[in-house]
Amino acid sequence: MVDNPVVRNPGEGARVKLDGLVRMFGHTRALDGFSISIEPGEFVALLGPSGCGKTTALRVLAGFESLDSGSVVVDGKDLSQVRAQKRDMGMVFQSYSLFPNMNALNNVAYGLRMRRQRPGPRKAKASQLLELVGLADQASKYPHQMSGGQQQRVALARALAVEPRVLLLDEPLSALDAKVRAELRDEIRALQTRLAITTVFVTHDQEEALSMADRVCVMSAGRNVQTATPVTLYERPATAFVAEFVGVSSRLPVERIGDEIVVFGERCAVRGAEQAISSGTLDALLRPEDVAIEVDPSAKEFVTHRNFLGASTRLIVQVGEISIRVDVRSDLAAELEPGTRVRPKVVSRDVLVAPRMNVSVADVSANGHPAHV
Amino acid sequence: MAPFAIYTILGLGVPTAAVIELAFRSNSGKVTLANVRTVTHGVYRLGFENSLLISVISSVIPGILGLVLAYAIYTSRGSLLKRVVAAASGVLANFGGINLTFMFIATLGTTGVLTAWMSVVGLNPWNHGFNLYSFYGVAVVYLYFQIPLMVLVITPALGGLRPAWREAAENLGASSFRYWRTVGLPVLLPSMLGGMLLLFGSAFAAYATAETLTAGTVTLTPIQIGDVLNGNLISGEQNVGYALGFGMLIVLAVVMVLYILVRRRASRWLR
Numbered sequence: 001m002v003d004n005p006v007v008r009n010p011g012e013g014a015r016v017k018l019d020g021l022v023r024m025f026g027h028t029r030a031l032d033g034f035s036i037s038i039e040p041g042e043f044v045a046l047l048g049p050s051g052c053g054k055t056t057a058l059r060v061l062a063g064f065e066s067l068d069s070g071s072v073v074v075d076g077k078d079l080s081q082v083r084a085q086k087r088d089m090g091m092v093f094q095s096y097s098l099f100p101n102m103n104a105l106n107n108v109a110y111g112l113r114m115r116r117q118r119p120g121p122r123k124a125k126a127s128q129l130l131e132l133v134g135l136a137d138q139a140s141k142y143p144h145q146m147s148g149g150q151q152q153r154v155a156l157a158r159a160l161a162v163e164p165r166v167l168l169l170d171e172p173l174s175a176l177d178a179k180v181r182a183e184l185r186d187e188i189r190a191l192q193t194r195l196a197i198t199t200v201f202v203t204h205d206q207e208e209a210l211s212m213a214d215r216v217c218v219m220s221a222g223r224n225v226q227t228a229t230p231v232t233l234y235e236r237p238a239t240a241f242v243a244e245f246v247g248v249s250s251r252l253p254v255e256r257i258g259d260e261i262v263v264f265g266e267r268c269a270v271r272g273a274e275q276a277i278s279s280g281t282l283d284a285l286l287r288p289e290d291v292a293i294e295v296d297p298s299a300k301e302f303v304t305h306r307n308f309l310g311a312s313t314r315l316i317v318q319v320g321e322i323s324i325r326v327d328v329r330s331d332l333a334a335e336l337e338p339g340t341r342v343r344p345k346v347v348s349r350d351v352l353v354a355p356r357m358n359v360s361v362a363d364v365s366a367n368g369h370p371a372h373v
Numbered sequence: 374m375a376p377f378a379i380y381t382i383l384g385l386g387v388p389t390a391a392v393i394e395l396a397f398r399s400n401s402g403k404v405t406l407a408n409v410r411t412v413t414h415g416v417y418r419l420g421f422e423n424s425l426l427i428s429v430i431s432s433v434i435p436g437i438l439g440l441v442l443a444y445a446i447y448t449s450r451g452s453l454l455k456r457v458v459a460a461a462s463g464v465l466a467n468f469g470g471i472n473l474t475f476m477f478i479a480t481l482g483t484t485g486v487l488t489a490w491m492s493v494v495g496l497n498p499w500n501h502g503f504n505l506y507s508f509y510g511v512a513v514v515y516l517y518f519q520i521p522l523m524v525l526v527i528t529p530a531l532g533g534l535r536p537a538w539r540e541a542a543e544n545l546g547a548s549s550f551r552y553w554r555t556v557g558l559p560v561l562l563p564s565m566l567g568g569m570l571l572l573f574g575s576a577f578a579a580y581a582t583a584e585t586l587t588a589g590t591v592t593l594t595p596i597q598i599g600d601v602l603n604g605n606l607i608s609g610e611q612n613v614g615y616a617l618g619f620g621m622l623i624v625l626a627v628v629m630v631l632y633i634l635v636r637r638r639a640s641r642w643l644r
Contacts, residue, residue, distance in 0.1 A: 064540055084543045091544045097537035100642040101559045110555075111545035144641055155541075162545060 013041035013198035014075045014165035016061070021070035023056055023222075030056040032222035033070070041196035043189070044227075045209035048219035049245065054202045055170060057219070061200060062168050063087045074165060090159030091168040095175035097155055098143040104130060104154045105139040111162035129157040132191070149180035156188065160195070167192065169201040173208065185212055206246050210234065218242050236271065240285065240354030243272075249285040250324035253356060256282055261351060264319075264343075269350035281356035288314060288327035290351065295335065296343040303340045306333060317344060389622065395612055396619035408616035417613070420594040421620060423508065424577055427593065431515035432572035438516075439523025440565060446524070447531045459528070462521035469518050470581035477514050477586070481505050508591050511583045519572050526571055530564030530639065563639035570632040574625055594621060 016038040023031040031053045038044050046054035059065040061072055063084030072079045079087055090111075098107050105126050112122035130136050133153040143151055152172050159167060169188070173181045189212045192199050203209050209216045210230040217227040218241075226238040237243035244251070254261040261270055263284050270282070293301075293315070304323065305316040313333035315326045326344065328336065336342065399405045411417060446458045480487045481498070482505055491497055504510055534557060542552040580595035589596050594617055601614035 062540075062544060064543070084540070085546050085548065089544065091541065093537045093541060095537075096535055097541045099538055099541070099556050099560075101556065110542070110547075113555075114542075114546035114551060158541075158545070 013196055015040050016166060016198060016200070017071075017073040018057065018061065019071045019073065021057060021060055021072075022068045023053075023060060023065055024068050029222050031060065031070075034219070034222055034224055035070075036217055036224055036227055038198060038200065040198055043192050043199045043201065043212065043214045045201045045203055045213035045216045046219055047203060047206060047209040047216050047246070048225075050204060052219040053222035054204075054219050056222075058168055058170055058200060058202045061166070062089055062091050088162070088164055089166045089168055090162055090164030091170065092152065092155045092159050092172040094171045095148065095152070096143075098151050098158070100143050103140050103142050104135060104146070107143070107154055108157045108161050110158060115162065126157075126161060129161050130154070132160070133157045133187075147180075148176050149184055152176065152184060153187075156191075160191075160197075165198070167197050167199040169199065171202055171204070174203070174205070181208075188212070210246070216246075218245060220245075235352075237352065240283075240357070243285045243352055243354060247287060248325055249287050249352070250322070251354070251357065252284045252286055252319065252322055252324060254282055254284045254353075256280075261353060263346050263351055266346065268346050270353045271350040272353045282353040283356050285352040285354055286324055286346070287348070287352070288325045290346055290348040291317075291324065291326045291344050292347045293317060293326055293328070293336075293342040293344045295340060297341050299341045299343040301342055301344055303336050303338050303342060306336060306338060308333075317342060319344065392615050392618040392622065395615035398612055398615075400612060408612045409619070411613050412616045412620055416592060417594075417597060417617060420592045420597045420617070421624075423592050424594040425624070427508065427512055427515070428573045428577040430512045431519050431576040432569045435516050435519035435523050435572055436565060436569035439520045439568070440527050440561070442520065443524045443527045443531055447528060458524065462524040465521035466518055466525055469579065471585050473514060473517060473582055474585040477505060477517070481513075506587050506590070511586060511591055511593075514582055514586060515576050515579065519576065522572060522575060523568050526568035527561075527564060530561055530568075533564075533642075534560060560642050563635040563642070567632050567635045567639060570628050570635070574628045574632075577624060577628075578621065 016036075018034060018036050021031045021034040022029065034053060034057055036044070046057055048054050056065060060067060063079070063082065063086075067080055070080070074087075098104075099110065102110065105123065108129050109122045109126035112125060117125075127136065127139060130139055133156055135150060135153055135157070138146060138150060138154075141150075143154075146154070155172070172188075173184055176184065185208060201209070201213060210233070213230065215227055215229055216233050218225045218233065220241055226233060226242045228236070228238075233242065233246050237246060240251075243249055252263065254263050256262075257267065259270065260267045261282055261284060262268075263286075268284075272285075301317055301319050303315050304318050307314045307316075308330060309327075311330060312327045313330045313336075315328060315333065315336055316323050317326050324344070396408055397404055397406065399407065412421075442458075446455055449455065477485075479485055481503075482488065483499055488497060488499060505513070538556055538560075539552055542556055547555065578595060580599060583591060583593050584596050584599060587596075589600065598614045598617045598621075601610045601617070
């Protein structure tokens with residue numbers, strides 16, 4: 001993508017407020033009082049598992065779904081009853097949304113045509129937008145003649161052509177292969193930053209959400225579970241659901257001694273949501289990078305699987321009847337073959353905790369291992 | 374593949390070749406252009422003109438009505454309705470000939486049930502210029518199997534219209550009308566034309582319905598072929614019948630080529 005003055009830098013994206021959204025599909029509550037406030041120019045990702053309501057929330061914002069209750073407010077104006085055509089939002093769909101009977105140029109110019117802009121200026125602007133997304137040479141190509149990545153770039157240019165107040169991205173990268181996805185991810189983020197356009201991005205891919213968004217809203221069962229910066233979300237998840245959904249973590253029942261817990265026989269400080277820390281019995285939620293291992297033939301713990309990930313290698317270590325994931329540098333992983341006895345230890349300064357799940361405290365021995373180890 | 378090729382050669386290739394060859398032979402077996410010349414003049418030319426006209430009428434009108442019906446059913450929420458209409462269309466599209474003729478005579482004939490009912494309210498269609506046994510009567514009867522045929526042909530194309538196109542258009546400010554004018558109909562047009570060409574071919578080649586309904590009083594090429602081949606009305610002109618058949622083959626070949634061309638474009642857009 002190149003610098004291009006065609007889309008004015010608004011400097012002041014729209015402020016979006018979704019308040020108490022409820023949307024029923026039959027007896028199913030797709031949105032159950034969902035609320036979020038988005039600052040002007042902010043890039044917010046809606047992240048959650050399938051069926052959590054993230055796409056419904058985006059479609060409500062776009063005007064494609066009606067509301068059972070709640071409100072959609074953009075720059076102080078309630079748009080809840082405004083039709084999609086009048087909301088002034090640009091949307092990029094999951095895939096295959098380009099009009100097949102139009103070439104790339106006419107696809108990009110479509111919104112301007114609907115706004116009755118004259119052919120000359122609208123084609124000139126569409127050309128500049130294609131240049132903006134690096135597809136100036138593809139203007140005459142039809143969608144079926146372009147790759148998936150190129151089609152999504154054209155879709156992005158088409159959404160930006162109308163200079164929308166809010167840009168909506170509905171899993172725009174999910175149908176692309178990994179390499180193109182990574183490239184386009186960076187390009188979208190760079191473009192959004194430069195244009196300072198308020199952007200709402202729906203994804204089920206946590207890596208995408210964490211790497212692109214200013215803030216990530218984790219959704220579950222139609223509700224906003226936690227909205228925070230990626231770092232906060234990863235390091236201070238509000239609930240066990242967030243901790244386990246964002247990033248990788250292994251749940252390990254532990255014993256509590258005062259304000260500390262015992263993990264692998266050592267006392268550690270805890271971190272986590274207030275209600276989690278104050279609950280009686282706890283599980284440790286160990287990130288792969290929280291744990292280090294050293295080879296110890298006398299240890300009870302042992303490596304069961306080894307997955308090469310490039311710079312690092314992920315080991316699955318059996319701790320009693322529980323498997324935990326540990327990341328080590330790949331050059332150090334060569335000797336850690338499955339079956340190797342290892343001793344794990346916590347290397348982070350504190351350990352994320354969550355209320356105990358389905359394991360009674362009696363099952364945990366004093367050294368923090370499950371009693372049946 | 375081989376069985377299909379054998380079937381096609383025996384069932385289509387050999388008869389076609391025979392029709393073409395005999396169209397250029399005299400009754401004595403000599404090569405001649407006289408048969409072809411004959412069928413391009415007079416009553417035979419009129420037969421072609423009527424056949425083309427009735428085919429156009431009974432492809433364009435059912436084409437549009439079939440599209441509207443298919444769209445209404447496609448966008449309805451009742452899955453039972455969709456299944457019933459799909460099954461009914463499959464049956465009705467193949468319902469023709471004597472059965473269909475009798476059904477229409479019993480319904481819209483001079484003493485038909487519907488005619489009688491309409492007479493009660495003073496709307497007897499026969500008193501207002503309608504004649505079931507005329508050229509336009511044949512066209513009305515053709516609607517009966519042409520509309521379901523169009524529904525069968527166009528429904529898969531409607532399924533190819535992606536909801537995301539409509540939403541993208543709305544998102545960019547298009548009204549429903551402008552979406553259909555700029556995206557929906559242009560995308561459907563090749564499939565629609567393809568369907569209409571299929572209807573055209575179906576109407577152009579139909580024989581039994583027109584013959585039994587009008588007893589041959591309407592001048593249509595398939596009826597003329599029947600007359601010259603069975604020799605009841607015209608004897609000794611079998612090879613003129615082959616020349617008429619040859620003319621029909623040319624028309625249908627053109628239709629098939631057009632059909633293939635528009636289908637190719639439709640499949641590119643709707644895959």
